Amino acid sequence: MADTNKDCLFCRIISGEIPAKKVYENEQVLAFEDIDPKAPTHVLVVPKKHFAGLKEAQAADAEVIGHCHLAAAQHRPSAKH
16 A cells, blocks of 8 residues: 555554454545444545645645545435434
């Protein structure tokens, strides 16, 4: 995995150093259940490229950020009517 930070919790989860209950994974993103959920379904979707924050993102990062949004949309709970 490129662009990681050994001190970043999410990078450590992505590398497998810290276990997580994976919901979805591809080459660009990882989605996993929150260990302290605040809702019945609380899934975190993170890019595999390290960002300290979204302010660091550049135009070249738009694709991976888009993949995060698509993964979140595809793995959200079904709407109940």
